[in-house]
Amino acid sequence: MGSTWFLPRDLHPAAWWVWALGLATAASRTTNPWLLGLIVAVASLVVIARRGEAPWALAFRLYLVLAGFIVTMRVLFRIIFGGAEGSTIILRLPEIPLPAWAAGIRLFGAVSAESVLGGFYDGLRLATMVVCLGAANALANPKRLLKAMPAALYEVGTAVTVALSVFPQLAESVLRVRRARKLRGGTGKGVRALRGIVIPILADALDRSLLLAASMDSRGYGRAGVATTRARAATGVLMIVGLLGVCVGVYATLDGSTPRYLATPVLVAGLVIAVLGFRAAGRRVHRTRYRPDRWLLAEIVVAASGVAVAVVMFGTSRVDPTNLNPSLITLSWPLLSWPPLIGVLIGVTPALLAPPPLELEKAPA
């Protein structure tokens, strides 16, 4: 095991998603800027250390930009709409009088440090969650994630794959036809010019889709699997009910103010029902996977490190909620205790222990 551990390979995408969702869950439980900043730093380090060179991996910086934008907007909103929460006024803007129907909305006016800070904390929490999702996107190959989908969702996966490859073709088609139009002197405007472009593109797309369908058909797509209507309906109901249960359960778990009986029991019940549904749907599919992503020890380590961060944050919210949501009443630097700090640092494990990604072979220039 030891000698092959660090050989480059692509980790199971679900492992990265579990890790990232763990961090995101942790971030959702706190507004402490120390912890949020730490989570962003941890996620960034892991992304930089373990991402591949595919285009989706390079999009991580866009998520960082988006995160910055979110924080800025939150603070700006606090300044524009009623920022006088609290007593430390740092800015006095002229208040814009609004008509009576807009009562309850305030434009500008005094801005307090507490309210700006509140906006900052709140925005930072959302931004951190966005960064965590960006990290998952950068680390997990979306196409491999599609492949790792349960057999029941195979059709969806195929549709997405085909759609993804159709878009560049369509774009190419548009370019080609527009160029061809110029050869006919087609500088005309309006419906006729549009038609001159749209008709050949549609004809092209239709031809291609027919060819693709023929190719898929003759290569065995949709080959096996006969299910009765009743079995299909039962499967569908199971899946929908299960997923609803999961949604409600997850919401209740994450939102501390929802009744507890909606949390774990509903979540577990939903999961069980959904798994049953997937099993039932998967059973009528006789397909195999080429080089399926395996779930090895490294995957467990990565996923567990993310889960650990979330667990520690949940645990400390039981004993130490004060620091996770710093008070905004008395302006002071947010306090911090050791458990959540150590907990977040567990999230950096993948940067050290996950195997490095495969280098992408480049197409010749």
Next chain:
Amino acid sequence: MRMRFIAAAAAVVLTAVASPAYAIDQSKGKPGFCPSATGVTVVVDFQDLGGTTIVRCFPSASRGTGLDALKGAGFQIAGVQRWGEGFICRVENRPSAVEIVPAQGKQNYRELCIDTPPGSAYWSYWHAGNNCPWVYSQWGIKNRDFIPGGFEGWSFSLNKTAKTNPQPRIAAVRPGAEGRTCNATEEPKPTTNDPNEQQQPQPNTPPGADNGGGDGDPPAAEPPPAPATSAALPLPRPRNSASPTAANPALSVAFTGGEQAEDVNKVLRRQSGASPYAPWVAGAAVVLLAAASWWIARQRRRARKA
């Protein structure tokens, strides 16, 4: 640049930690009842949470909101994160984040002050004119003005319904003013119609719905003004001329002026187990992680070029 920022941050942390803050900000307000009609008396009754009831005075000659009164009297409060100080979730760090509140339907409930507290465990807000019965406020604290010479009351409602919400167990009677009649005026109109700033959860029929009034000087018997028209909210009922008066002050529970209360910040720090070093370590970790990211990125870029 970064180092200077951290140094500044550290300085602020240290001052925040070192500043001698008390539970009751003794620099604001005065312990006990207001001696005169100037100012407003604020009563905080912890009820089932336990602890002594606190009475303090906000000796202000000008008008102000309920929030001004509460803060001006020197109480340490916390509003929920979502609504800010418009919705008080803790007074004097009670219920604290580590204290389990035996609220019905909620196992191991702790007040985290993130969202509005449940109807089974929250601070109910009351007011009263001098010598008048307590009235459950229809409005949020930022939306109503206190009654000069009157009372503001905070009473923790635990597992009570709208009908059984507990009044503060201190009679709204200034010492030396016993036996006077309640000269009720209409409750001051709210400044906004924002329902968010209304007191929630709202009882259906507030006990003693009749409005108390101040004994403003001079205590002129004003004719009851026409009820204010407000589309969004139930109107305060017009004053009953045969108004009841405050409960017998002799039945009030014991109270203090909060002089002995422990410093809230100190309690908080003790309860949270916060370490003064942890923020430093967190800052250092962020810097370290950023440096590591930069270094790894450089290494990988070089490896790719090679």
Next chain:
Amino acid sequence: MITLDHVSFWYRGAPRPVLSDVTLTIREGELVLLAGRTGSGKSTLLGTVNGLVPHFAGGHLAGTATVDGVSTRSRPPREFAHLVGMVGQDPLAGFVTDTVEDELAYGMEQLGVAPQVMRRRVEETLDLLGIAELRRRPLRTLSGGQQQRVAIGAVLTMHPKVLVLDEPTSALDPIAAEDVLATLARLVQDLGTTVLMAEHRLERVVPFADRFLYLPGDGSIVDGEPAGVLAGMPIAPPIVELGRVAGWSPLPLSVRDARRLAEPIRRDLAAGPAPRRPAPAGTEPATLTATGIVVRYGATVAVRGVDLDLRSGTVLAMMGRNGSGKSSLLWAVQGSGPRQGGTVRVDGVDPVDLPSARARRLVGMVPQSAGDLLYLESVAQECAAADRESDATPGTCRFLLDELAPGIDPDQHPRDLSEGQRLALVLAIQLTAAPPVLLLDEPTRGLDYNAKAALGRQIAYLTDQGRAVVVATHDVEFVATVADRVVVLAEGEVVSDGPTVDVLGGSPAFATQVAKIIGPDWLTVSEVAAALHQEVR
């Protein structure tokens, strides 16, 4: 392995059957070549083998087609996936996934092959086709030949007993085509796979074929040994035509056989004068002069400072492998494509400076996918639109179309025309603007021998009118018959430029079959035939 028993096929509403009463048996391990004009039913016949006809294509099928004892009537094509591997003309359009490895595995995933077996088969197939180094590459970045080999590999991994290929080399340059054909030959030799292949360019494939099916176009089928069938066919590769002219029997099918037989002819011809060709006109001023053309796409340089001059009444053939910059150069010269450097002069102006309606009066172009220019419902409407666009006398386009390809029904939909007819229509539309220079990008793609001969005549018609014509193509035999001058591009640079006979005759990669048999001075059968006739006289 494959049995067709009295198979007939009609499209709904068609007056006559595409196939009528076809009966044949193909044994295991045969490489069967299928030839015939466009529209003669080749694709239909191929489709019957795995049930795409009629399950997918529609129409009515009579008689039975069985593969390995299983009738195609009873099951849809997907149930034949493990028996019949189908490879289409355009590999890219048939790809389902986006990387080489995934594509190879796709069919096996559908069949439910065990993962270990799949892994092993993918590795074996990668080696068998010589594409192991491409395994992680996105399919879109591969060259045409690589794509075609991946498409073949993608069906081979299912270990089909029959491989059916529809014009697998039609879009490939000669080298890539050789690769693909060599791969197929190896499959037949080593694995005993039965291969059924339709192909236009017989000269490449005939040497490999065990058996030859010719579809004359009336629904019937001619079946037999390649040499035998070819002797009676109106269409034939140059080697066969040469054999006919020389009166060889049996007809040789490979260059090696033909060289042996051609010994006396070579001697005779060597004694006589070299074939006469019109001397390249070097004195008259060029109609179009292009200097220092540079085309770049980001960091990739497609055309690297190419100079070109075109003279009226001559045909320039532009050759080079896929991606060598031929198309980019043509587009840049025409003015519609990107051009980062260099100048073009036609009549003293640069077409890039003109609006496209005026540029096309100087330089006309027929792009690779000629159908992109057509967007109306009938030939008549297209022609009317062309007259309007060019401010030409109404009827000009139709007149030109009749000159190029007589007898096209004006009410036909352009998409229903054959490849050759559609090309003629686009050519007519572009000629309506009367440009002195005409650029044709890969016009021979998908054309059968007849259509190519027709295109050759059309090009001759253009040069007779004094136009300068450029033809970018892979088709060496076609170049030998039409071109006066050949330019070979590689990596965006001109690597050779000269009269056709010098460029084609002197290079083994570009030599025509006749040149390989007789000698570098002789490029086409007609030249040899003319020389032989003179000698006889």
